Amino acid sequence: MPVIELSHISKRFGKFVAVNDVSFTVEKGEFFGFIGPNGAGKSTTMNMMLNFIKSSGGKIKLLGKNVPEHDLDVKKQIGYVPSDVRFYPQLRVRDLFRYTLDFHHMKGDSAELKRYCDLFQIDPQKKFGDLSLGNKKKVALVCALIHHPELIIMDEPTNGLDPLIHARLFRVLKEKQEQGVTIFLSSHNLKEVEDYCSRIAFIRSGKLIGVEDLTQVNQNVKVITVKADQLPIAVMEKIGATCVKKTDHEARFTYEGNMAQLFSTLSNLSPQLDDVTVANRDLEEQFMAMYERQEGERL
Numbered sequence: 001m002p003v004i005e006l007s008h009i010s011k012r013f014g015k016f017v018a019v020n021d022v023s024f025t026v027e028k029g030e031f032f033g034f035i036g037p038n039g040a041g042k043s044t045t046m047n048m049m050l051n052f053i054k055s056s057g058g059k060i061k062l063l064g065k066n067v068p069e070h071d072l073d074v075k076k077q078i079g080y081v082p083s084d085v086r087f088y089p090q091l092r093v094r095d096l097f098r099y100t101l102d103f104h105h106m107k108g109d110s111a112e113l114k115r116y117c118d119l120f121q122i123d124p125q126k127k128f129g130d131l132s133l134g135n136k137k138k139v140a141l142v143c144a145l146i147h148h149p150e151l152i153i154m155d156e157p158t159n160g161l162d163p164l165i166h167a168r169l170f171r172v173l174k175e176k177q178e179q180g181v182t183i184f185l186s187s188h189n190l191k192e193v194e195d196y197c198s199r200i201a202f203i204r205s206g207k208l209i210g211v212e213d214l215t216q217v218n219q220n221v222k223v224i225t226v227k228a229d230q231l232p233i234a235v236m237e238k239i240g241a242t243c244v245k246k247t248d249h250e251a252r253f254t255y256e257g258n259m260a261q262l263f264s265t266l267s268n269l270s271p272q273l274d275d276v277t278v279a280n281r282d283l284e285e286q287f288m289a290m291y292e293r294q295e296g297e298r299l
């Protein structure tokens, strides 16, 4: 059963369409990335999923239940990290954790809470308002984890985190995923998306541009770089390679075809080449190309 099902959801603010007929599903136990340029509609989509704002159309199902009809039921099984973390500044961190557990009707496990505080270097005695930006984010992350949610939704969770805490957070998230928890990550950090997500949805100007299986993309698409005085563009294009970059003596191609054919072609070309490398496609590079494409183009 899918954990997230969005069917033709839209959101209009007056005449402006922020989210336009978006549909996709996320299965249980997936680590799913949600990416797109600034203003693409990511937070608006998540705000509709969490029933913080009403959709203008379409259907949302989380954990098999319709939203907003079963909003409270659903929220009890979700951990959410907002991009902009706001709690009452006078509250102490330990009280925030207590209120979070109370909302979820849980007693909480003090050993587990201590483990998170140690792991993320959080002082639970401090007042929330006295914390730095990164430390506020860490408190929100722990609030999203301590009640053992089935689904964790995160809107740019790593803004402001130092590299050590960043690595620890993803270790915890991986552990959670291995236990069957579904993770939905919206992020501008393409490296972390590439490293941890198995599928991504890319949204731009409110429209879903595509959903990609990153494991397949990585395995199937090769990048070939050749250096030569006479670049073999025509020969490479003949076997289905696409030239994506070219200078006077260097060309880069992407190739998705038969590997035996590729290596036989490169072997025939070798007397005229100064150098050749074949590598998996760098996903960060691919993502950047997606950001650069014009509106209306497909992936």
Ligand SMILES: Nc1ncnc2c1ncn2[C@@H]1O[C@H](COP(=O)(O)OP(=O)(O)OP(=O)(O)O)[C@@H](O)[C@H]1O
Pocket: 013, 016, 018, 036, 037, 038, 039, 040, 041, 042, 043, 044, 045
């Ligand atoms: N309450 C609102 N009223 C009017 N327009 C809004 C409102 N909320 C969001 N928008 C607009 O909807 C569009 C999508 O915004 P959204 O915050 O969802 O983008 P995003 O993809 O999360 O961007 P970012 O990566 O910059 O956080 C933007 O153009 C934004 O200005």
